[in-house]
Amino acid sequence: MVRETSIGVCEHCHTEFSYYLVHNGFNDSAYAYCDTCEQCTILTRSHKPIPPGAVLSVYQRISNDVESFLKPCPCGGMFRADADPRCPHCRQVLSPVLVRKYLEGNAPGTKKGWKWQNNWSGIYSIVIANKCVSDCWKLQ
Ligand SMILES: [Zn+2]
Numbered sequence: 001m002v003r004e005t006s007i008g009v010c011e012h013c014h015t016e017f018s019y020y021l022v023h024n025g026f027n028d029s030a031y032a033y034c035d036t037c038e039q040c041t042i043l044t045r046s047h048k049p050i051p052p053g054a055v056l057s058v059y060q061r062i063s064n065d066v067e068s069f070l071k072p073c074p075c076g077g078m079f080r081a082d083a084d085p086r087c088p089h090c091r092q093v094l095s096p097v098l099v100r101k102y103l104e105g106n107a108p109g110t111k112k113g114w115k116w117q118n119n120w121s122g123i124y125s126i127v128i129a130n131k132c133v134s135d136c137w138k139l140q
């Protein structure tokens, strides 16, 4: 799927990067971020097979008990319930509050009252620099 990307800027190194937001209500999904790089994973409820024992609560970031069912990130890091998105250049964690300026500035819905959720765990997730692997469940 081709998505329209917008441009954000890192609050640490001031370098620009592309991103898009994913509304996890549209495809019944949950998500997680890598603890090392800018990669995210989107986990859809309709994906088969979800490993037996994994309880996926959708519309939000994954819970801790799901971590052990996921493959490592391609970079060698891990997708964690408490990992936040990172800048693709300096790999520092982006503040969910400081990003609001450009997330709301770029979103067409802002004029109609859309507001950023101000956290990295709600219904919206962010894909930075197109780094997103879907349904990265470990094969048993
Ligand atoms: Zn990674």
Ligand SMILES: [Zn+2]
Binding pocket: 010, 011, 012, 013, 014, 015, 087, 088, 089, 090, 091, 092
């Ligand atoms: Zn940076």
